[in-house]
Amino acid sequence: MSCSPWLRWLSFVCYCCTFWLQSPSTASSLAFISSHSNLHRKRSASSLRQEPHQQEENIQVFDAPKECPYSMRFSPQRINLTRPKKLPRNNILGLPSFFPGRRSRFEQAISCERLEWCEETDGLALLARLFHTAATAAENNLVMAFPDASSYSLLHNAVEILGPYAPQWDLQIIWGPLPHMKFTKTLNSDSANNNQHDRAWVDSETHQRRTQAWVQRLLVTHGICPYTRTDTKSGQGISGVPVAPIAYSATPATSLLEIVSVALTTIQHDMLDVGPEQTSSILLAAPEFDSRLEEWSGPFFSILQACIVAVSLTDTIGVVCFHPEYKVSDGQTWPGFGHMHSVPKLQQLTDIESWDEAAAGGAWQRRTPHATLNVLWAPQLALAEKQRKTTSLYRENIRKLVHGIGVENLQIDLERERRLFEIVE
Structure with missing residues (x-):
């Protein structure tokens, strides 16, 4: 009893796929892809995540020493700059941006142990304050509000940059009723303190x-x-x-x-x-x-x-x-x-x-x-x-x-x- 042509073709394809999946090179490639995917998913949970790096230059090395001074792997920062750049203009509880009562109305609308009202709207000043807050804040629940933030991308990028190196915080961006960032202490916050005293500070x-x-x-x-x-x-x-x-x-x-x-x-x-x-x-x-x-x-x-x-x-x-x-x-x-x-x-x-x-x-x-x-x-x-x-x-x-x-x-x-x-x- 002979098989129809399409069944013979299907059997041939299955045989090729089985042979390809069993080959050592394919297994190695799939293992690398799998480990890379797992790394990407776990990246925000570790302050110093190990992952392979690109070479600095495409140069053939013949007699290099076995140990490289930069053998440690760390999470390189790859941020997404393709998002929409502008935030939708939100009125806080129906109040225009210039209304003097915006802060008090916002405080009534949220619940937190501490509120930082950030006049810095963009640039390095905003990022500097964000890193300082993450490094020094003692509260378990605090909020940084950005009443005049104009860059949608910057706030998202700030979390992407900070997240892997601040495992003591769960960071969340919330756009309403006003753009703000919520900091909540995580379970491993006690072990996340990476302060190290290297030398006595003189002045x-x-x-x-x-x-x-x-x-x-x-x-x-x-x-x-x-x-x-x-x-x-x-x-x-x-x-x-x-x-x-x-x-x-x-x-x-x-x-x-x-x-x-x-x-x-x-x-x-x-x-x-x-x-x-x-x-x-x-x-x-x-x-x-x-x-x-x-x-x-x-x-x-x-x-x-x-x-x-x-x-x-x-x-x-x-x-x-x-x-x-x-x-x-x-x-x-x-x-x-x-x-x-x-x-x-x-x-x-x-x-x-x-x-x-x-x-x-x-x-x-x-x-x-x-x-x-x-x-x-x-x-x-x-x-x-x-x-x-x-x-x-x-x-x-x-x-x-x-x-x-x-x-x-x-x-x-x-x-x-x-x-x-x-x-x-």
Whole structure:
């Protein structure tokens, strides 16, 4: 008894599907897809979720060491910028936006332990306040109201950026009767405190002076940065760029959420509010992160960059990572935003064959007395890139640091700066 043609065809298709599903490569691919989907679903429940990263550059690596300094995986911030940008204009309980009684009527309409009435409507100021509230609030139920919020996307993006790193909070955006964000403590709030005391806080001025001493030694005296010729101003030698003061600052912040808030506030006040004629760059020291390189170089800069993307400032400012234990990526993992080129990329740019020489030379350009955020004007970075000879600059800097000064002397100088103005009892 013969089968009809369509039944024979169906049997053939089933056989092919069974063979494909049983193949090792297919099983591996399906396992990866499944694990990636699970990761995406669980992402908001963990402050440091592990997931694979893209490579920094498409460079073949042959003799890389087995261990990479950036072996830890963290949740990179991928925010959705395609949502409608404008909120529907809501009248609070029938009252127009300019009515003076809006706040009291809103308080009557909701129930919470504390209400924050946020006059900040957009930009870094709003994000800074949001991170500060998440880091410091002690209440179990609080509300942040945004009476004049105009950006639908920004509030959604703020929750996406903050959520994975604030497991102590259940965050909810509610649009009526007025745009507001509700913070509710979760069951694991007691174990979510990530404050860590790394070093004894001295005072802001001391930490700023240590950073300034590093600028004078490495950037000015040794000439590592051709556009910084004094320890107070930078921008020299770039055609079309005003020479302006360097804004030094320091913070005792210990938690990841709080340092993000401080960084955003500093960028707003010291750069965006005053312009490039008043500030050439920012150097913000955070001594409490001096022994927390992975947290500083990974999650912190990923969150910071996501905030900059969310408020459309990527063409205005750029962030650069410095740390007393700074290391250069091996090219197999992606440490995040604001980092030195990987070792293979440095070798490619400079024709330096020695892996150790390229790694050390790249790292010592980024080792400061304390964990430090450097903020620069993006248009000035673009101009400097056009006017300088990048390849020769990297080559000269690496050879000057490794062979001219020597790694041992660089370490001695750095340790001396870390102890400058230390109070001895």
